[in-house]
Amino acid sequence: MEQYLFYILAAAMLIATVFAITEKHPVHAIVYLVTSFFALAAIFYLLAAPMIAAFEVIIYAGAVMVLFLFVIMMLDLGHPEKAARPGIGHWLPAMVLGVVIAAAAVTAITLRTTTAPATRVIGIKEFSVALFQRYGVAIEIISMQLLFAVVGALYLGRKR
Amino acid sequence: MIPLAHVLILAALLFCLGLVCVLVWKSNVIMLLIGIEIMLNAAMLVFVGGSGHWGGADGQVFSLMIMAMTSAEVSLTLALVVYLHRRRKTVDVDDFASLKD
Structure with a gap:
């Protein structure tokens, strides 16, 4: 199911x-x-x-x-439905590259043997303990990064 | 139970779709950002699949980090797109080749 x-x-x-x-x-x-x-x-x-x-x-x-x-x-943006879609010359190399990479990845994955899975739902308590105890420094860095993003967006969007 | 290999195959296909989107859409920077979003979602799917397979919370924590990173990246990049569109009246990536005006 x-x-x-x-x-x-x-x-x-x-x-x-x-x-x-x-x-x-x-x-x-x-x-x-x-x-x-x-x-x-x-x-x-x-x-x-x-x-x-x-x-x-x-x-x-x-x-x-x-x-x-x-x-x-x-x-x-004006009339996006009238804008040019990338031609077949753009799609074809990208599709070929994408199919090659996908085929390589799928082959590499299927060749690996996987062990028996452990079925266990990770609840909010375990998640939070891992988040704020083991990865507390990462949380601080991420929050600083979000602050920098806010400052950058405000700087770019200011009136002049 | 869902095998890990199938989750990884799904993530690989999703990543390649995002890669094709980034390679193809040079004429619209918003579609290019959509491709980056798709690729980051594939990375998150790998993290969550590994976390479900080995039963640790670490993968989920890192997919949360990816989400925070993505929201910072998207907000900054869209502010940049609005700024560039105000100056050049276009969203074509090739028109933004020079740094100074």
Whole structure:
């Protein structure tokens, strides 16, 4: 049951991502990408990570994608549906390279033997203990990085 | 139970889709950022899959770090895009080749 759900969600996510990267209207691409991220959040839940699934929905599908939409609305791109989609000359080398890399990665993964999995849901308590005790320094660094990003965005967006 | 190999294969395919998006969309910096998002999500999927397989919280902690890093990166890059669009009236990456004006 769990496994079938995983394959259905994986197919939905891959199809939504393909639609997102071939769409030339950025707003449509963002909406496809939100679909893909919801499927990915459900996959995270299946992989015993309910916290990360919640964060994926809140931060990625909520905040980051809304920020993208906000900037697209602000930029006034004219008529994106009339803009040129990259031609076959652009798609073909990228597709060939992507297929080669994907085939190499899939072959390397399938050649490995995997041990028996340990099925255990990591709850919020264990997650928080690991986050704030073992990786406390990383939290400080990440918070400083977010502060620098805020300062940089304010500097770039100031009136002059 | 989901085998780890299938999760890794899914992550590899997702990463390659993001890579193709980055390689193809030179004419629109927003689509390029979308490709970077897809690749970072594939990395997060690998971290969470490993965390579920070996039963530790470390992978989930690091996928949270990736999320914080992505939100910082996206906010800064989109501010940069708005600034450049105000100056040059375009989102084509090739038009932003020179650093000074």
